[in-house]
Amino acid sequence: xxxxxxxxxxxxxGAGSFGTAVANILAENGEVILYARRQVVIDSIQATGENRxxxxxxxxxxxxxxxxxxxxxxxxxxxxxxxxxxKMMQSAAPFLKPHHILIHGTKGLNVLPPDGSETLQAGxxxxxxxxxxxxxxxxxxxVVLRVGCLSGPxxxxxxxxxxxxxxxxxSRFDEVxxxxxxxxKSPRFRVYSSHDITGVELAGVLKNVMAIASGxxxxxxxxxxxxxxxxxxxxxxxxxxGKALGAKSQVFFGLAGIGDLIAxxxxxxxxxxxxxxxxxxxxxxxxxxxxxxxxxxxxxxxxLAKSLCLHYGIKAPIVETLFQIxxxxxxxxxxxxxxxxxxxxxxxxxxx
Amino acid sequence: xxxxxxxxxxxxxxxxxxxxxxxxxxxxxxxKKHFLEELISNSGEHVKALLNNDPQLMHEEIARTLxxxxxxxxxxxxxxxxxxxxxxxxxxxxxxxxxxxxxxxxAKGEHLExxxxxxxxxxxxxxxxxxxNFSPKTYMQVSGVITAAFRRLLNPYALxxxxxxxxxxxRVRLTGPLEKIRSxxxxxxxxxxxxxxxxxxxxxxxxxxxxxxxxxFLYGAGLNLFDSRVFGYYMNRLGAYKVDRRKKSSLYIETLxxxxxxxxxxxxxxxxxxxxxxxRSGQLESRLKLGLLGTAIDAQRLLYKxxxxxxxxxxxDKGRKIFVVPLVINYHFVLEASSLIEEHLRRxxxxxxxxxxxxxPTMKKLTEFSLKLFNSKSEIILSYGDPMDVFGYKVDxxxxxxxxxxxxxxxxxxxxxxxxxxxDTQRDTEYTRMxxxxxxxxxxxxxxxLSSHLAAFVAFNMLLLRYKKRLDLYGVLxxxxxxxxxxxxxxxxxxxxxxxxxxTMSERGEIKLASHMxxxxxxxxxxxxxxLNAYHSKKPLIxxxxxxxxxxxxxxxxxxxxxxxxxxxxxxx
Numbered sequence: 068x069x070x071x072x073x074x075x076x077x078x079x080x081g082a083g084s085f086g087t088a089v090a091n092i093l094a095e096n097g098e099v100i101l102y103a104r105r106q107v108v109i110d111s112i113q114a115t116g117e118n119r120x121x122x123x124x125x126x127x128x129x130x131x132x133x134x135x136x137x138x139x140x141x142x143x144x145x146x147x148x149x150x151x152x153x154k155m156m157q158s159a160a161p162f163l164k165p166h167h168i169l170i171h172g173t174k175g176l177n178v179l180p181p182d183g184s185e186t187l188q189a190g191x192x193x194x195x196x197x198x199x200x201x202x203x204x205x206x207x208x209x210v211v212l213r214v215g216c217l218s219g220p221x222x223x224x225x226x227x228x229x230x231x232x233x234x235x236x237x238s239r240f241d242e243v244x245x246x247x248x249x250x251x252k253s254p255r256f257r258v259y260s261s262h263d264i265t266g267v268e269l270a271g272v273l274k275n276v277m278a279i280a281s282g283x284x285x286x287x288x289x290x291x292x293x294x295x296x297x298x299x300x301x302x303x304x305x306x307x308x309g310k311a312l313g314a315k316s317q318v319f320f321g322l323a324g325i326g327d328l329i330a331x332x333x334x335x336x337x338x339x340x341x342x343x344x345x346x347x348x349x350x351x352x353x354x355x356x357x358x359x360x361x362x363x364x365x366x367x368x369x370x371l372a373k374s375l376c377l378h379y380g381i382k383a384p385i386v387e388t389l390f391q392i393x394x395x396x397x398x399x400x401x402x403x404x405x406x407x408x409x410x411x412x413x414x415x416x417x418x419x
Numbered sequence: 420x421x422x423x424x425x426x427x428x429x430x431x432x433x434x435x436x437x438x439x440x441x442x443x444x445x446x447x448x449x450x451k452k453h454f455l456e457e458l459i460s461n462s463g464e465h466v467k468a469l470l471n472n473d474p475q476l477m478h479e480e481i482a483r484t485l486x487x488x489x490x491x492x493x494x495x496x497x498x499x500x501x502x503x504x505x506x507x508x509x510x511x512x513x514x515x516x517x518x519x520x521x522x523x524x525x526a527k528g529e530h531l532e533x534x535x536x537x538x539x540x541x542x543x544x545x546x547x548x549x550x551x552n553f554s555p556k557t558y559m560q561v562s563g564v565i566t567a568a569f570r571r572l573l574n575p576y577a578l579x580x581x582x583x584x585x586x587x588x589x590r591v592r593l594t595g596p597l598e599k600i601r602s603x604x605x606x607x608x609x610x611x612x613x614x615x616x617x618x619x620x621x622x623x624x625x626x627x628x629x630x631x632x633x634x635x636f637l638y639g640a641g642l643n644l645f646d647s648r649v650f651g652y653y654m655n656r657l658g659a660y661k662v663d664r665r666k667k668s669s670l671y672i673e674t675l676x677x678x679x680x681x682x683x684x685x686x687x688x689x690x691x692x693x694x695x696x697x698x699r700s701g702q703l704e705s706r707l708k709l710g711l712l713g714t715a716i717d718a719q720r721l722l723y724k725x726x727x728x729x730x731x732x733x734x735x736d737k738g739r740k741i742f743v744v745p746l747v748i749n750y751h752f753v754l755e756a757s758s759l760i761e762e763h764l765r766r767x768x769x770x771x772x773x774x775x776x777x778x779x780p781t782m783k784k785l786t787e788f789s790l791k792l793f794n795s796k797s798e799i800i801l802s803y804g805d806p807m808d809v810f811g812y813k814v815d816x817x818x819x820x821x822x823x824x825x826x827x828x829x830x831x832x833x834x835x836x837x838x839x840x841x842x843d844t845q846r847d848t849e850y851t852r853m854x855x856x857x858x859x860x861x862x863x864x865x866x867x868x869l870s871s872h873l874a875a876f877v878a879f880n881m882l883l884l885r886y887k888k889r890l891d892l893y894g895v896l897x898x899x900x901x902x903x904x905x906x907x908x909x910x911x912x913x914x915x916x917x918x919x920x921x922x923t924m925s926e927r928g929e930i931k932l933a934s935h936m937x938x939x940x941x942x943x944x945x946x947x948x949x950x951l952n953a954y955h956s957k958k959p960l961i962x963x964x965x966x967x968x969x970x971x972x973x974x975x976x977x978x979x980x981x982x983x984x985x986x987x988x989x990x991x992x
Contacts, residue, residue, distance in 0.1 A: 210822050241843070246837065
């Protein structure tokens, strides 16, 4: 607790593109310590003053010492890929104390398959019990109780360019939201609040499914009507799955829900979009995944969404179609036919 | 005269604090006058702050309280209501009169001080009603009487002095980390949070705490229990404070909460039933009343704050700690089972008008129950849970909180934000919710499966499964006699399967098994049936002439089956 409220030092764990963007925004309101696991990344940032195409704010100091970061910072933003999140928390746990506030910016879920295996088998029903959000992992692995999450339509590249954007901080604790808002406030970055942390976390993940679908539509050279259909019907499916997992539906109509969905489905830069696009162009999924540098979260999310639908008895044609395309090699023509003719014909049926 | 307790035939352990006059609860009674003044002043300040110190809001709150009290007096009067002086009708008439006068004078802006007077007089009345006494003399007497009575009931044929073979401790079993709980009672304040199935719970818990050599606990007893003059007399002297669930005004509720917070802060070991009332359905509590529980978080925060001030900002983990101990009481049969389940069904059946009936059982009924209990060789298991701090961390013998990896946790800094010790009601409400979840988790883990629970669970679910497609729950409860028969072999098979499943669960620490649960399945079924049937005139589980399983009372079977609900065991039927 070396810092005081008038000279706060914020911590960011993870120097990926979003972690870097978050560090730069925080630097407008205080000092920042940014943790990178690999020394080469630190060296390169220190040598060039840049990371992932973003110029670093001089108030951002680099470290690869988690202990010192935890000692110096009361408010910490973990932003690491979901696959590495638990491991990162386990390394940080000995240095985290009850006074810490953690606000993560990771969109992803961990699944603990009920049969005890490492990865979820396709087509097996799973319930909420088998799903861990990043905030669940923080609570499981550390003594930190005051947890929040940062989510919304936040394409790191645009934030880095200083374009206006908005985000949501969700937490059950008012004080977490308040401190998060103070930390991130900026003339170009608006921070909204929500108490439904589970909802916000789920919204940020489930939209990846629709990003793949959007890529497919693009690859098939379909027009705006089809895209609008995808976004609105897709949102309905996200709401149904989210509600089954304990989220409230309101959150899906806010920035972290529809906001993020529109940004994701409109952007042709994301990995998920690329997967969909290349599938539509006739490439094989295995080949696509082999040739991609980074993991496309959406492929796993489709499998999980399908499993959740099976457990909770949810009808979700878009999830179903994507599952068939990705895991059962169903063709595009057949898929489109199913989507256009399935028996769900009531609009906005997720309110029921 | 000094009141010194000794280890004896019924007190299994050396008393933690042998001299009763050293007990925090004795000291509280000694300083009652001063404590009451402080309670009234703190409650008043607190409610005023909730009302933003706005005279208009205060006026409305007093009027609202009066309105609620008048309805209560009219619709739901109890004998005990007349005990306090001045009589409540006189008191509330006075309040009414001054409210009317004030309203007339309101335009002149002169009423403020008078309203303060009424405001505090209401709180004073509530505070006086809530607070009980503690008399070492009565405690010594009752502890002796109850033990003697229990011993007699246990073994009615034994000659005095020869009761050793059939000790109460064999019949009422205490399990759990008892030594640790005793040790923590010396170092901090213990808050016991038991499940609540019967009005007998408090008697049993009182006996068990005495047997453990623990000092007496402050305990919130329903005001209705004071309706019985004999019980009222004793409870008033044994540390019980009165809780009246009919009184819903925020003035009453805040005074009650303040009382609880202040006694915990003073180090009085306390007991609440966090489920609120007895579980009507017979199921373990899965939703708790968080109001009183929140006072534990409040008290802990204030204790740390005081520690912080005393240490001038140095090490702050010095404040006295509050240790929460869940307790699950396992009965083979429950005194009030019939009326509880009836009330539950009427409520869940959406019957709109029911009258809250909550009378204490008559002496006749109690004696009958106790005789049957002890003659049936039935045992009652009190499973004490693992002591934890108010954040749900397990604590060691010294009271140090430990995380899941065994690392010490300084919980005082949960009240610190960005380097400063702050009061934050919303944050503490969240902490309370989390504490509630930890308590419920332990209820399920420490629940001890008895033969009777399992037999009822299996029988009811087999019937439910058989008629699932045609009937809803209420339909199954109305099944005719001839439709309630379960072939014995099938029943025994399912019993075996479920016992195996529960055994696996118990190895994972998700539930507990009573020691009689092992061995031959036929013997276990008989054990379960004998115990279930020992008390009720209509038997929950019977063997037909043909040797099959049936029931004389579907509602009771449903009630006892509920005890194992919530574990997803149904899928193994």
